Amino acid sequence: MTIFVDFIRIKQRYPGRLNPETGELEPTIPVVNEGIIGKFPRSDETGEYSENPEWAVESKKKIRGSFDSLVIVHSDGFMVTLEGNIGRLNRCDNLYNLDLDATIQRCNRLLADFGLPPFTTGERVINQNPSAYDLKHGLLEYWTGATISCVHLTRNYSAGSPQNAQAVIDWLATQSVARIKRGRAGETTVQWGSKGGRKLLKAYIKHAEMLAHRHGRKRPEIEIDPVYLHCLSHGIVRLELEANRLLLRDNQLRFLGDISMDKLIQLFDEEVNPLLSRTKADVTRFELDSLPAAVRVTASAFLRGENVRALMSRRTFFRHAKMLREYGIDIAEPLADLHKFSTIIKVVELTPVIQPPQWYWDHQRKMSLSVVTNSNEERAVA
Secondary structure: OOEEEEEEEEEEEOOOEEOOOOOOEEOOOOEEOOOEEEEOOEOOOOOOEOOOOOEEEEOOEEEEOOOOOEEEEEEEOOEEEEEEOHHHOOOOOOOOOEOHHHHHHHHHHHHHHOOOOOOOOOOEEEOOOOOHHHHHOOOOEEEOOOEEEEEEEEEEEEOOOHHHHHHHHHHHOOOOEOOEOEEEOOOOEEEEEOOOOOEEEEEEEHHHHHHHOOOOOOHHHHHOOHHHHHHHHHOEEEEEEEEEHHHHHHOOOOEHHHOOHHHHHHHHHHHHHHHHOOOOOOOOOOOHHHOOHHHHHHHHHHHOOOOHHHHOOHHHHHHHHHHHHOOOOOOOOOOOOOHHHHOHHHHHHOEEOOOOOOOHHHHHHHHHHHHHHHHHHHHHHO
8 A cells, every 4th residue: 555544533423312201312322531631629618629610621632552553532421523543543653554444443443341332333314504615515415333533644755765765755855735824844844734734744754754754662762673774774764744624524524424535635635745756757857948948037046046037027027937837847946056957857856655664563563572572571570
């Protein structure tokens, strides 16, 4: 699987049971939380706390696995929610992960540990109270089962070497995506969008990310890990799409009954491929003569550091910007230095990784078992 799920936020509502004596709905599924958090007022006269809180909320159940892995589950007796990277639970890394079906199966196994029902597609029914959005987009039916409000989709690419991987990131840092903000986190990560927005698209060098997020391991342990060495030697660059509620809704991927892995792959490609395909595959070195004649003067001025917006009309500027993006030049973005363009062709060498190494999953199992073995030995000594 070239694209996999790295995070999911999913929920499903279950109908309660009407109590004929009280007329109130009662839950039919277990309540799962870590207790109640509230604010209890204190009497000015006696200094004692009131038994009635001003407000109270249930704390979600946090399932903490080895290697700093975490999945959160909550049930109030009517609504079941789960969020986290369940594919990495009790695993030391997530260089490769699960597809959608396997992710849902893993979620349902965890829910069963708490006596909770599984996430299902439910039934497709007529939308009796469509919103204005539903009417505009012809959404006259919906599924009664689980809904997904966030999913992270990830693909690994090989640049061939750590130097090439850095060149890719340097080039991507010069590229803009329409209507969303671009940012850079250090030298090895670039992103477009923001946390909590419609989407967040990230590109980063995987071996550097493994050192930055060690998940409870020490740096020397990471540096001899075959996964780290594999990422380093192959120059693995990761592209990750965090698709949030509005993006999923607009692509009719809100309901579990509507989602398939093929549709998620299509969404990923639609968001990522336009960015990666801006460099012409037939370019072997960056020369002005390789550009269309109509934009050579504009490109030359841009590379000299001139403000090309001031040299032409708004209409011409955007027309030239569109043409030059196909060659990896984004004149809408400020040019920090010429070094970025000396490595522009490295993007062409970025190829998707189709399969993990044969040893990868065996290594994951050994690492997970080593934590269990060490824990048992510590308890035996105690």
